[in-house]
Amino acid sequence: MSDTQHMTSTQPSSQGHFPVMLPEVLESLQLRDSATYLDGTFGGGGYSRAMLDAKDCIVHAIDRDPDAISRGQPLVDAAQGRLHLHRGAFSAMEQLVGSVAPFDGIVLDLGVSSFQLDQGERGFSFRHDGLLDMRMSAEGPSAADLVNNETEQKIADILYYYGEERRSRRIARAIVNERTRNPIETTGHLAELIRSSIPRERPNFDPATRSFQALRIAVNDELGELERVLMAAPNLLAPGGVFVVVTFHSLEDRMVKRAMARLSGRTSGPSRHAPASLHQKQRAPFELLHTRPLSPSKDELRLNTRSRSARLRALRRLSSSGEVS
Structure with a gap:
């Protein structure tokens, strides 16, 4: 990306990266000068760049992908002290940037970045043949380790719960049978194995889609990371600060929906048979935007088909009282 380019959702960078739902993200954050924001998923830098372009603000950004941090250095230089990058998991934001808090806005884009999908050697996509890796942090067990070493039951459970794949047992059985003959080490090998073991549901939908999603979630503990960040991020918001989350599949969206409903007091109240003290209504410390x-x-859908499953939810902090749990 050039140092002067102002990115919008209809303007990809020169490398093809689209910041998903960028106009909606910026509007929800209600940006202002002299404020401090946290981009919890720096990725290609689209959100961070747009915030810096829109207002004279400070942005801290987190990413656990070392490639993303390296790729962001020219933007750090161009921002002249207004952008600070931190390498680590966003669930560790309290440790990484807690000393900078409170923030006037925090944003998370939970999707895999276009850079990761388009680099076959990272192993995220079944559209590009490469090593079966899928590790966002380039550390720990890879997807190849998982499919070649886990039990058939474990693999089936991963595909079913994280990918909502109804044919998980059939795919798991095919994986275990294949690995006894040849280790499954590339995305192309795994994708073809899945395609040959289950029927195609509909045109333009690859049978490997759900399984690749499931393996990526498992390798990177994405739902565990999300659960932890949904606990951490609200505590780092200033009064009036906004927490924006863009999700890409139903498992993530349900978790975000429930967390934000709880924080905004939209969960069901106590039983009418409960003690009267439990019925004393307290104002929730947050509100849904x-x-x-x-x-x-x-x-955006016309220009970037990868955004079709994106959903944006946002929450504003109303009070400064204590930590939320």
Whole structure:
């Protein structure tokens, strides 16, 4: 990305990266000068760049992918002290940037970045043949380790719970049978194995889609990371600060929806048979910005098909009282 380019959701960088639902993210954050923001998923830098372009603000950004941190250094230089990058998991934001808090806004884009998908050697996509890796941090066990070493039952459970794959047992059985003959070490090998073991549901939907999603979630503990960050991020917001989360599949969206409902007091109240003290209504410390999640615009869907499953939810902090749990 050039140092002067102002990115919008309809303007990819020169490397093809689209910051998903960027206009909706910026509007939800309600940016202002002299404020401090946290981009918890720096990725290609689209959100961070847009925030810096929009207002004279300070942005701290987190990413556990070392490639993303390296790729962001020119933007750090161009921002002249207004952008600070931190390498680590966003669930560790209290340790990474807690000393900078409170923030006037925090944003998370939970999708895999276009850079990761388009680099076959990273092993995230079944569209590019490469080593079966999928590690966002380039550390720990890879997807190849998982499919070649876990039990058939464990693999089936991963595919079913994280990918919502109804044919998980059939795929797991095919994986275990294949690895006894040949280790499964590339994305192409795994994708073809899945395609040959289950029927194609509909045109333009690859049978390997759900399984690759499931393996990526498992390798990177994505749902565990999300659960932890949903606990951490609200505590780092200033009064009036906004927490924005863009999700890409139903498992993530359900977790975000439930967490934000709880924080905004939209969960069900106590039983009418409970002690009277439990019925004393306390004002929730947060409010929802949107009663329903926002979806990408038609213009964005036309230019960036990868955004089709994106959903945006946002929460504003009303009070400064104590930590939330």
